[in-house]
Amino acid sequence: MPAAVARWRSLVTPMLSRHLGLALGAFILLLLLSSQIGAYDDYNLAAVAIFAIATAGLNLLTGVNGQLSLGHGALMAVGAYSTSLMLRGHDLPLILVLLASLAAASLVGAVFGVAAARLRGPYLAGATLALAVGLPQIATRYSHVFGGEEGLTVPPPTAPGWLGADFPPERWLAWIAIAAALVTMVLLDNLLQSSVGRTFKAVRDHEAAAALAGINVARTQVIAFVISSACAGLAGSLFAYWAGLTAPAGFGVALSLQLVSAIVIGGLGSLSGAVWGSIVLVYVPALTSGMASSLKLPSAVGNNLPLLIYGAVLVVAMLVVPDGIDGGLRRLFALARARLAGATTNHKGVVDWDDPAGS
Amino acid sequence: MEQPTLDVADLTVRFGGVLALDHVSLRAEANEIHGIIGPNGAGKTTLFNAVCGFVRPERGTIRYRGEALLGTAPHQLAQLGIARTLQGLGLWPGLTVLENVLVGSRVRPNFVASLLAMPRADRLERRLRDQAIQVLEELGIASVAGTLPGALPYGVQKRVIIARALMAAPDLLLLDEPASGLSAGDIERLAELVGRLRQRMSVVVVEHHVDLVMAISQRITVLNFGAVIASGTPAEIRGNRQVSAAYLGEDVTTAEGGASA
Numbered sequence A: 001m002p003a004a005v006a007r008w009r010s011l012v013t014p015m016l017s018r019h020l021g022l023a024l025g026a027f028i029l030l031l032l033l034s035s036q037i038g039a040y041d042d043y044n045l046a047a048v049a050i051f052a053i054a055t056a057g058l059n060l061l062t063g064v065n066g067q068l069s070l071g072h073g074a075l076m077a078v079g080a081y082s083t084s085l086m087l088r089g090h091d092l093p094l095i096l097v098l099l100a101s102l103a104a105a106s107l108v109g110a111v112f113g114v115a116a117a118r119l120r121g122p123y124l125a126g127a128t129l130a131l132a133v134g135l136p137q138i139a140t141r142y143s144h145v146f147g148g149e150e151g152l153t154v155p156p157p158t159a160p161g162w163l164g165a166d167f168p169p170e171r172w173l174a175w176i177a178i179a180a181a182l183v184t185m186v187l188l189d190n191l192l193q194s195s196v197g198r199t200f201k202a203v204r205d206h207e208a209a210a211a212l213a214g215i216n217v218a219r220t221q222v223i224a225f226v227i228s229s230a231c232a233g234l235a236g237s238l239f240a241y242w243a244g245l246t247a248p249a250g251f252g253v254a255l256s257l258q259l260v261s262a263i264v265i266g267g268l269g270s271l272s273g274a275v276w277g278s279i280v281l282v283y284v285p286a287l288t289s290g291m292a293s294s295l296k297l298p299s300a301v302g303n304n305l306p307l308l309i310y311g312a313v314l315v316v317a318m319l320v321v322p323d324g325i326d327g328g329l330r331r332l333f334a335l336a337r338a339r340l341a342g343a344t345t346n347h348k349g350v351v352d353w354d355d356p357a358g359s
Numbered sequence B: 001m002e003q004p005t006l007d008v009a010d011l012t013v014r015f016g017g018v019l020a021l022d023h024v025s026l027r028a029e030a031n032e033i034h035g036i037i038g039p040n041g042a043g044k045t046t047l048f049n050a051v052c053g054f055v056r057p058e059r060g061t062i063r064y065r066g067e068a069l070l071g072t073a074p075h076q077l078a079q080l081g082i083a084r085t086l087q088g089l090g091l092w093p094g095l096t097v098l099e100n101v102l103v104g105s106r107v108r109p110n111f112v113a114s115l116l117a118m119p120r121a122d123r124l125e126r127r128l129r130d131q132a133i134q135v136l137e138e139l140g141i142a143s144v145a146g147t148l149p150g151a152l153p154y155g156v157q158k159r160v161i162i163a164r165a166l167m168a169a170p171d172l173l174l175l176d177e178p179a180s181g182l183s184a185g186d187i188e189r190l191a192e193l194v195g196r197l198r199q200r201m202s203v204v205v206v207e208h209h210v211d212l213v214m215a216i217s218q219r220i221t222v223l224n225f226g227a228v229i230a231s232g233t234p235a236e237i238r239g240n241r242q243v244s245a246a247y248l249g250e251d252v253t254t255a256e257g258g259a260s261a
Ligand SMILES: Nc1ncnc2c1ncn2[C@@H]1O[C@H](COP(=O)(O)OP(=O)(O)OP(=O)(O)O)[C@@H](O)[C@H]1O
Pocket: B015, B018, B020, B038, B039, B040, B041, B042, B043, B044, B045, B046, B047, B087
């Protein structure tokens, strides 16, 4: 037994075992949660997990690497259409479909990333926005392949037999999405905690200094773009299963903007920020659309109410917690800890550097 | 004979109508501290920018240990053993002091090893951290390793910048105004540090603080309006009439090479 422990220790670094432990814990908790809730809530839970994958990837690009993309909805579309096309008339294993969709979006992201690495700030934003506007139009243009405005239907993934014949498909999809999200988070956090994450931030914070430190700035930006495209592709693939339909209307500019607003609300640059943002992204419209229908408002008002409230949440969040929900929580935590530490250790450790300026 | 570490010959850089460098030549030998002085706008930073590949010279050559350097991209210099600090600090505010120094290393774990948090990435990371802490200790700032640089006094930030450059264990270190904004005590410590570094590398230091440059350099090159107006040992430079004229702001019409351009 100790030999097995030693072998585990030699293969699994402390960081990886921490990440795997956290992911496993979260997986078990979320499965338990998902088994207690109804089909509608499972459906929403799956959506949170799917958006968490997309926003985590976007946060790596925008928050960590400093490249603003207003076109990630289009990269989700690449994943979703890949999935829909693969499943048209074939019954392929889910994992294969997910990985192939991820690869397709990575490829598009790589091509686009190479072009975009020369662009900065508003020019990059403009180019990615053009991607968001342009790409869905391909689906309309070549409707014999992509199904035009009506889109392509996607069969729901079937739960394995051992879960029972009446296992709700929404729950199965939620489990898949949660597993995919957790794997994504583990891998992304491995990167963020490593020299790759530092390199991304160095490029974001000061390009010339990064270059002088031996970092190939353009290459780093392309890598960040590809990783975040891969996430968008995976999310898009799951989104296709989730929606049961892939159509251009689902991947408009609004989706891209929602993804960006989610990381702003949740917190730029952190994976937990992406999760918070996804919760807001899914639950605020879900709650408000229920509200709109129960208020019996005229449809012109009612249809736009969720969007309006979402916008209001965005504005309020930016005013109250400019560093996002994640930043706000961190500050709250730090404050609480300082209070606790102050009560017990009498300010020790608050200023722990002995004036290295030597003044 | 050993090749000079840095050999700049006949370098000319023009920005539109501005002649930023005018047939500049300069040599820094191995283990030499080479000072560059000159008034504001003399072209000192531009010289570094040309060496580092940020600006393209109109003519001239730059050799590093005998190899032509022109056409080398800025990000390739670190691997060759050239490190440079920027005049405007250029710290990465989103990284802690330790992380800033870590990124300075020439060695990086590969992407897949990092993605999968493989043991070899972890081992390398530990080794780099130990090394970075050592560099921070050498500069007396190990106690702020976990702090974000923005929260630190300017003098400490300037030391972080040097620590980051030293993390690459360079053979040639280019320092752009390392003493600006420092207290007298800090400048003294900087002089000691650079003196020590000479054992390990060549240092080219651009500085307005003439006393410091005189104290630490073996050779000094003086730039004015993009042209070299003098070069030699500190003693030679101190006695040079044109140099004092340039610094006292007198009209140096006798200087060859278009000092009034
Ligand atoms: N990228 C650039 N584009 C246009 N002009 C430039 C550029 N960089 C420098 N210059 C000009 O070239 C000249 C030399 O500038 P440089 O920054 O090299 O001077 P310096 O000696 O470093 O001055 P300082 O002591 O103020 O740092 C100046 O006239 C400056 O305005």
